[in-house]
């Protein structure tokens with residue numbers, strides 16, 4: 001078995017690292033989790049990060065783009081196509097990177113706190 005050092009929450013989020021072994025194989029696509037870690041076989045599909053990162057990004061990226069567009073208008077008053085050329089790739093990039101980082105952070109937090117659905121029989125509940 002290779003080195004199994006658990007990465008910190010921030011490196012795991014920023015680099016898309018497996019929360020158990022630190023391998024860089026958390027994602028199989030732009031923002032889609034791989035089914036399992038190819039190094040330590042951690043089942044990524046068993047984690048449920050939900051839509052939390054997407055909701056947060058909607059507000060954050062929207063505010064950032066509106067603020068930047070307002071600043072550009074006041075500073076340079078460029079033609080409309082300059083807004084399209086600058087804000088479209090920037091918005092797509094920030095959204096994609098933010099979604100990856102947010103999903104990876106939530107998955108790493110779930111792993112560290114052993115959070116998940118209850119799968120016991122109920123006899124061990126208080």
Ligand SMILES: [Zn+2]
Nearest residue numbers: 018021037040
């Ligand atoms: Zn792993």
